[in-house]
Amino acid sequence: MAELADRCAVPVHVGVDLPIRLPAPVEAAAWFVVGEALTNVSRHSGAEQAWVGARLRGGVLVLEVRDDGAGGADSGRGSGLVGLADRVSVLNGRITLTSPAGGPTVLGVELPCV
Numbered sequence: 079m080a081e082l083a084d085r086c087a088v089p090v091h092v093g094v095d096l097p098i099r100l101p102a103p104v105e106a107a108a109w110f111v112v113g114e115a116l117t118n119v120s121r122h123s124g125a126e127q128a129w130v131g132a133r134l135r136g137g138v139l140v141l142e143v144r145d146d147g148a149g150g151a152d153s154g155r156g157s158g159l160v161g162l163a164d165r166v167s168v169l170n171g172r173i174t175l176t177s178p179a180g181g182p183t184v185l186g187v188e189l190p191c192v
């Protein structure tokens with residue numbers, strides 16, 4: 079995740095706590111999710127900082143990408159967030175997006191690892 083964080087226009091705090099190597103499809107999807115989310119942070123949020131978290135909870139990878147920007151993310155206005163939802167649903171995962179006007183924006187993704 080550090081490489082993706084380095085590419086982001088704002089400082090990204092990365093907290094990854096993963097005791098095991100993830101299944102390859104989960105790892106690939108997680109990479110895709112964090113990449114798109116941080117691209118959105120750079121392009122749309124106006125944030126000063128962002129946070130990426132990854133941990134395992136009962137065999138489920140729990141990812142969170144948060145920024146302190148302006149909010150107002152809306153999957154109806156582009157294809158990136160829709161693409162994320164597709165990618166996550168193929169793996170029977172779940173996605174939540176909260177992004178009220180004024181922020182913050184929080185993207186949460188859960189991906190089963192078994």
Ligand SMILES: Nc1ncnc2c1ncn2[C@@H]1O[C@H](COP(=O)(O)OP(=O)(O)OP(=O)(O)O)[C@@H](O)[C@H]1O
Binds near residue numbers: 119145
């Ligand atoms: N972190 C964010 N903060 C504020 N607004 C956001 C954020 N992420 C997305 N948005 C808003 O939601 C819209 C949809 O995002 P989405 O990623 O689906 O499309 P996009 O980034 O515009 O284009 P692309 O298809 O290249 O991803 C964006 O156009 C932007 O207005």
Ligand SMILES: [Mg+2]
Binds near residue numbers: 114156158159
């Ligand atoms: Mg996008």
